[in-house]
Amino acid sequence: MDLLTDPVLLNDIPDHELSSMDIDHLEKPQEEEDPFLRFVDYAQSALSPEEDGSEEGSDKPGWSWVWSEQHRSGAQKKRPECINQLAKRHKRAKLPHTVTIDSVYEKNFLSLTSVLEAVIVDAFLLPGTDIYMLSLGDYWSSNTIDLYLHRRFYYLADPNNGILKRGREIFLTGCYLRTASQGSGHSRLLPTEYLVILLDEDQDDDAMLLGAQFCSDSFSSISLDAVNHGNSYALFARIESIGSLEVQGKHDSLQRKQVTLIDNDGVRLKFLLWGDQVVLANLFSVGSMLAMDRPFIANSVDSALESCEEICLEYGSATQLYLVPFVQQEERVSVALTQSRYQASKMLSALDPSQASKVSQITLPCDSQGSIDFSNYPFRSFVVDLRDKMTSISLYGVIAAISRENNDAEATFSLRIEDATGTIWAKLYFVGYWSLGRLGLGHTVYISGLTCSVSKQNRLQVLWFENDAGASFINLSCLPALLNSSCLHKSSYLSDLSNQTSNTHICRVWLDQIEHCHVNTRLSHALCGYFLNKTTGEDVYCSFCCRNCDAAEVARTFHLKITLADESAKVFAWCTGQTATELLQISPDEFYELPEEEQIMYPSSLEHERFAVALVNCRRQGYGLADGLMQEDDMLMWEITRALKSG
Template sequence: MAFSNGGSLMETDNHKKREGEGEDEEEDPFLAFIEYARSVISPEEDEDPSGNEEGYNGAGWSWIASRILKTCISYSSGVTAAILLSDLSQAWSEQRRVGGSKKRPEIIDQMKRKHRRAKLPNTVTIDSIYEKNFLSLSSVLEAVVVDAHVLPGTNIYMLTLGDYWSSNTIDLYLHRRYYDLVDPPNGILKKAREIFLTGCYLRTAKEGCGSPRLLPTEYLVILLDEDLDDDAILIGAQFCSDSFSSISHDGVKNGVSYSLYARIESISSLEILEQCGGLQRKQITLVDNDGVKLRFLLWNEQVILANLISVGSMLALDRPYIAIAAESALETSDEFCLEYGTATQLYLVPFVQHEEQVCLSSTQNRTQGSKLHAAADPTQGPKVSQVSLPCDSQGSIDFSNYPFQLFVADLHGKMTGISLYGVVRDVFRERETAGVIFLLKLEDSTGSIWAKLHFSQSWSLGRVSVGHTAYISGLTCSKTKQDRFELSWCETDDGASFINLSCLPALVNSSCLHKLSRLSDLSSRRNSMHICRVWIDQVDHCHVTTRFSHAPCGHFVKEMPSGAVECSFCHCDCDSEVVMRAFYLKLTLADKNTKIFAWCTGQTAMELLQISPDEFYELSEDEQVMYPSSLENERFIVALVNCKRQAVHGSRDSQTPEADAVSWEITRALKCE
C-alpha cells in the first residue's frame, strides 16, 4: 500500500498565503458568523484590559463553532441569525450563571483568589441544584465547608457547603463514618476545608424541610494542601510511615491498619465482570514514593468514587481494606489489592493543572485581531498578544478553550483539544494496521495535514468525501521521532466531534451562514463550498442509474472476484452490513450565465429527482429513460463542492466507483417552491 510509512502520512504541507492573496479571497460566511456571534456574546468588557487575556472569560472559538453546528443539526429545516444568537446567548449564560441574589460567603471569595484547579468532569454547582431541584447520584460537588455544627437537641452533624461558582449554600447531613473528623476542636472537617462528594440524594423543600438539603453520602474525599503547614504535618505524620512494600501477609491477617500515600497513575474504564454475576469494577493504579505500584479497586456502587479523583493527583488512603489476591477471586499477578472498606477514609492532594502562556501567531493576529476589537483603532493592531492555557504534567497544552480559530500553520507538538475547519482533500482507510483507522487530509487557507481517525468499531461519520468542508474537534497534535507532526482523533474521546458542513440539511436554507454564488464564480474559487440557485438543464444529458451503497458511510459497494460484496470506502465485508439502493446521478445545472455538469448520490439525488431509488428501480426501462424530462427547468438551491482529487502520488490503494465523476459534487439540494 502507498504511504506504508505512517510518519510520511503526517507530513504537514504548510503553504502560507502570499502577501496580498488574502484580500482577493472571499471571506467564508460561516467563519464570519462565528466572529460576529463572538462579538455579541463575549463583548470587550470580558477581556483583560491589559490585553494579555490571562483573565479572559469570553467564549472560545471552538465552543461557538460547535454550538452553532449543533443547533443546525437540531433545526434541519434551517436556522436564522436570531435562532443561533438566542441559543448561543442562553447556553453561554447558563455556563456563566452565578446563581441567585444571595451574597457568596466571604470565606469562599477569599479562597477563590488562589483557586487554580480544573473542574472535574461531572461537577455541578449548588446554584444549579436549586434551579433544577434535582441532583443525580453520579454528579460531583466540589465544595467548601462554610460551617459545621450539630443540629440542636441531636448528635447529628450538619455541614453548610458553598462552591466557587455559586452564590447559594446548601446543607449536608454528614455520614457517621466521618464524625471523628468533624469533632471539635481538632477536627479536620471545619470551616474553609475543601471536599469532593458524590452519590448524594437531594431532600427537596417539597418533602418537608425549609430548603433543599443533601442526605448523607459515604462517598466523600477530603482535600489537602501541601502548602499549608497543618496539612503538610498531617501527610507526614499519618501517611508517610507506611508504603506499599511495608504491607505484609501477617499484618493483613492480624488486622494492622495501614495509611498509604501514592500518586494516581491511571483510572480504568468501567468493567462488567460477567463471570462474577455482572459485578461492576473500576481499577485505579497507584504508585508510591518508592515507585511500587498497587491497584485500588472499586466495586458496584463504589465506582462513582472514581468521579472524585484525577490522574496525577496524590491519594491518601487511611485504613483501606487490603485483599490478598491468592485468597480471593481476583485474577491478578499482584500480591495485594486495596479496596474501599467500611472504615476507609480518603484524602486527596489534587493535581493542579499548570498554565502556559501561548503567544498569538501571525495567523491569529492577521485574521482575528481586528475582528476581536472592532471598537479599537484598526491601525493599532490587535490588543491581545498571548493567552494562558492549561498544561498537563507531560507538557501538553489544552487548546479546547482557545479564543481564536486555529489553522494548520499554527500546529505544533504537544497540543490537545484542537479544533480545525477546512476542506477534505483525501480520505481512505488504513488497511495494514490493527483497529479501524482512517486517514484524512484536511486543508485550510494556510496549509494541509493528514490526520488519523480512530474508530472503536467502524466508520460512524456518515458520507465524507473529497471536497467536503468539515469541522473537527478533539484533535491531538504531536511530533514524531522523524520530526514530523502527527495529528490524531478518537471518536470516544471527550470533546471529539466531526461535522460535515457540506452535507448539513440546514445549510442551504440558512442564509445567515452562506452567501449565494453564481456558477461562474466556481472557476475562480474552486477550493470552497458554494451555495447556488440553479435549475436543471439539458435533460438529454442527464444520467440516472441505481447502485447499492453501504449505509454507514454512503459509498458504493462492489462485488469482489470471490463473490463477496465489499464497501469501496470502508473495505469491509457488507454481507452482514446494511446495504441499500442509491442513485448515481449526473446532470447539468444552469443559472443565468453559466452551465456546469455535476453529480450526486444519496438523499441529495432523491431531492433532485423527487423519487426514491427503489421506486425508480420499479419503473419500466422506458419510464426510467423518460423520467428526467419531467425535471427540466425545476429550480433548486444546491451546495456544490469541487470533488476533483488532487494528484498526490500513491495517496490511495484503490479507487472508489465515484472516481469517474465530474469535478463538481452536489452535496445538498432544496427544491424552490
C-alpha cells in the same frame, strides 16, 4: 409548650429511634412526675445505652447537652475566619455536582449524588457522648451545617493526632439531610462513608504525611500473595480517567464505575466502585492525585474486569482516601500571526474599543501535563498555528486525502486537511466503526476536539477521538441547511468554477443535455456512503471501511452523471445518495423496480428542471484516496454534494 414535642429536642434523637419511642409507656418513677425529666432520661439512654456490667450513669451525657444543643446556631451569617484565610489560596474549580450549604438550607433538600466541598469550622464531641460532630462551612456560603461523623473516620478526628480538625478541607457525598421541623432547631447531615480528605502539598504537615505514608509503595510492588498474608498498602497515583456508569448483574441491578489511576512509574490500575459507592466518583477529577490508605486489593478476574492487569483496587471497609485536587493552571499564548490584527481588533472593538489595537495574547487553561486547552480560543485556528501540547483545537478546511489504517484492528482513518496556510494529516479514532456518513475529496469540514502532540519520530501528529468530550465532525458541503440558509453561502456562476478552487460553490442551475445523462443504481455501505464491491458468495465488501458488510448495512443508491447549466456555462458532474435522489425525484428502489424501457426514458422528463446545488472539486491536483481506496467517479472533476429543487 409540651417539651415532649419540642422539635429542637426531638431532632437530636436518631431517626430510627423516634419510631420506637413511646413516651406514654416509659417507666415512671414514683417520685418524678415531670414529663420533661422523663424525656431527658429517655434521651440519655438513647444516646448512650448502658452496657451489662457498666456502672450506672457512667457513660450517659450530662444535662448540659440539652441546653447547649438548644442554643447552637446552624445558620451563621458571617463566614468563619478560617475559611476566609483559606479562600486566599483557593484556585480550583467547583466539581460538577457541588452544591452550597446556603442552597441546602434554602431548598431544605440534599440529593445523595450532590457534593459538598466543605471546610471544617469545628470538630467536637457531643457533650457527655463519644459521638463526633463536624461543623462545616464552604467558600460560597455564610451558613454552616453539622455532620455526624461516620465511625470509620473517628480515629482521624482524634484531638491529639487526628487530621480532621479546624481548617481542614473535605469533599463528601452520599449524605442524608435530617431537616429541622416546624421552623425550630436546625438541619444536620447524617453519617456518610463517602468522604475524602484534601491535602495541600505546599503545607509542611501534608507534605510530610504524603512522604511518610504514601511514597514507599507503588502499583508494581503489590502482591496478591502478600495481600493474602495480611499485608496492606498505601498508594499514591494520578486520576487519569473516570469511566461512565456501567450496569451489570442478571437484572441490571449492580452499578459499577471504573477510575483509571497511573502512578509515578507510569503503571496503570483500575479503581472500582460498586453499588452505592459509585457516588464517590463525584468527588474525583481527572488530573487530581489520589492517596489510598489500605485499599482492598482484588483479583481482576473476580471483579469481572476485562483487563490485562492481574489486580485491581476497590474501596474497602478500611480504606481511607486523601486527595490532592488538580488546580487548573493557565498560560498566556500569543495571538498567531495568521490571525490578522483586523480579525482580532474587530472582535474586541465590539466589546471594548480601547482594546481594539492592543490584542496580542490570550490566557487559556492548561492541564497537569502542560497541554493548553483551546476550546475557548476566540479566533480561528489554522494548520500553520498547530504546535505540540494543544488540545480541543478546531479546524476548518477541505479534505485533500483519505486513508484507512489497514493494520489497525480498530476503526482508524487518516484525513489530510487543507486550509489557506497548509495541510496536515489528522488521525481519527472511532469507537466501533466509521460513523460520519459520506465524506469525499474536496468536501469542506469543521472538526473540533483535535489534539496535537509530537510523536516518537519527532513529528507533529493531530489526533481525534470520537468519544472525547467536545469532539465533533461536521461536513459542511453536505449540510442540509447549506442551500436554504443564505447566511451560509454566496451564489456563484458555473463560469466562476476553477480547476484549482477548494471551496464549495453554490450555483442555481437547470438540468441540460439529458440525452447524455447516465443513471445507474448500485449497492452502497449505509455507514460511509461508498459503493460496495461484490465478493465470493453473497458477501459484499466496502473498500472504504475495509470490511465485509452485514445485510442491514447495505442500501441501494444512485450513481448519477448529469449536465448542469446556467446562463454562463455548462458542467458535467456526478453525485450519489440523497443528492441524486433529489435531482431525479425518485428513490433508488423505485427506479430499480421500473422496467428497463422506463428507466431509459425517465430522465427525459427532468430536462430544464431548476435546482440550487452545492459543487466541490473532487479531482484537484494533490487530492487522492490512499491505501487502495478508489474515488467513486475518478473521471469527473465536479461532485454535486447537495441539491434543492427551486422554482
